Amino acid sequence: MKIITLILRVSLSVAVIISAPAALAITAGQIDDFENGSIMGWQEGGSSPNPPTNISTGGPQGANDNYLRDISAGGAGAGSKMVMFNLSQWTGDFNAAGVESIQMWLRNEGNSSMQIRIALNGGVTWFSSTNGFSLPADNMWRLATFNLTANDMTRVAGTSDLATVLDSVVEMRILSANSPDFRGATIDATLGVDDIEAIGVVVGPDPDADFGVISVILDLILDDDSE
Ligand SMILES: [Ca+2]
Ligand SMILES: [Ca+2]
Ligand SMILES: [Ca+2]
Numbered sequence: 001m002k003i004i005t006l007i008l009r010v011s012l013s014v015a016v017i018i019s020a021p022a023a024l025a026i027t028a029g030q031i032d033d034f035e036n037g038s039i040m041g042w043q044e045g046g047s048s049p050n051p052p053t054n055i056s057t058g059g060p061q062g063a064n065d066n067y068l069r070d071i072s073a074g075g076a077g078a079g080s081k082m083v084m085f086n087l088s089q090w091t092g093d094f095n096a097a098g099v100e101s102i103q104m105w106l107r108n109e110g111n112s113s114m115q116i117r118i119a120l121n122g123g124v125t126w127f128s129s130t131n132g133f134s135l136p137a138d139n140m141w142r143l144a145t146f147n148l149t150a151n152d153m154t155r156v157a158g159t160s161d162l163a164t165v166l167d168s169v170v171e172m173r174i175l176s177a178n179s180p181d182f183r184g185a186t187i188d189a190t191l192g193v194d195d196i197e198a199i200g201v202v203v204g205p206d207p208d209a210d211f212g213v214i215s216v217i218l219d220l221i222l223d224d225d226s227e
Contacts, residue, residue, distance in 0.1 A: 024088050024091055024092060025091070025092035025093065025097065026089065026090060026091065026092045026093070026099060026169070026198055027097050027198065028097050028098050028099050028198050028199070028200020028201065029198060029199075029200055030089060030197070031195055031196065031197045031198075032068075032089070032195070032196040033066070033194065034054055034059070034066040034067055034068050034194060035066050036066075037056070037066060039051075039052050039053065039068060040068070040086075041086045041087065041088040041089060041090075042068055042084045042086050042174075042193075043085060043086070043087075044078075044079070044083070044084055044085070045078060048078045048079040049073070049078060050070070050072065050073060050079040051070075051079075051084075052068050052070045052084050053068070053069055053070075054067075054068060054069075055067050055069045058192075059105070059141075059192075059194040059195075060107075060141040060143075060194055060195065065194065066194075067105075067107075067193060067194035068192070068193045068194065069109065069190065069191070069192050069193075070082065070084050070174075070190070070191045070193070071110075071190045071191075072176075072184065072185075072187055072188065072190075072191075073188060074186055074188035074189075075186070075188075076186075080186050081175075081183065081184035081185060081186050081187070082114065082175060082184040082185055082187050082189050083173055083174070083175035083176075083183065084173065084174055085171055085173045086171070086173075087170070087171055090169070090172035090196075091171065091172065092168070092169060093166075093168060094120075094148065094166040094169055095163065095166045095167055096167075097198070097200065098200040098201040099148065099198045099199065099200050100147065100148060100199055100200060100201060101145050101147045101148055102118055102146045102148070102196065102197070102198060102199065103143065103144065103145045103146070103195075103196075103197045104143075104144055104174075104193055104194070104196040104197065105141050105142070105143055105192075105195050106133065106135055106141070106142050106143075106144050106192065106193055107135075107139060107140060107142070107191070107193075108135040108136060108137045108138065108139065108140075108189070108190070108191065108192075109139055109190040109191065109192050110137060110188065110189040110191075111188070112137060112187050112188055112189045113134070113135065113136050114132075114185075114187070115132025115133070115134060115135070115176055115178050115185075116132055116133045116144060116174065116175070116176055116191070117129035117146070117174075117175055117176070117177055117180065118146045118172060118173065118174055119172070119175060119181070119182035120148075120153070120165055120166070120171070120172055120173075121165070121169065121170050121171040121172075121173075122160050122164060122165030122166075122167075122168055122169060122170065123158075123160075123168070123170055124157070124159075124160070125155060125157060125158025125159060125160035125164070125165050126155070126156050126157040126158060126182040127153040127155050127156065127162055127165055128153065128154055128156045128177070128181055128182055129146050129153065129154075129180065130151065130152055130153060130154045130180055131152070132176070132177065132178070133146070141192070141194075145199070148162075148166065150162050156180050156181055156182055157182065174191075174193060174196075176189065176191070
């Protein structure tokens, strides 16, 4: 009986390990638009008094455009820093998915200017945007693009190289910091975010394949005419 239970537990564990990455893996073109009313997995530590929330209107498209809002309180303790993380759809093999950059709309809804960066964790090693996206406190939506090249990303913890981290990302963060970091600045601020998109390699239609289809259609038409 105990052995059967153990086997069942091991089987279930293996099933979870095998299925989890496939279900969560990043894909080029994916967009967090927050129109389903949820926070789409963007979160903070469990004790934060000001975790990300879904706002039902006022996104970059205006009325009824949902977006995500994160508040940081400054001072000390939980919720003092401007940072949120995702452990689900923004993890996996960015290289295999062909993701070259991450684009998002950002708005500074508070009174403190911010330098927005993304940070990627490969387990131990962290990379962060080399240059922050300047977000003045003017309540205007701006489109930011964070490229994932070696020049655009700076290692801030660990020893792995960027390609290795992009092979197996376990956590992605959006944060404000005045220099490359995976930790958010301690700041009294409010950030709006929408349409977080994984920009991939542009793959056009295969012209040979198209011609092949046209040839078959032409053949069918010619066959018809000849009969
Ligand atoms: Ca939206
Ligand atoms: Ca909506
Ligand atoms: Ca917060």
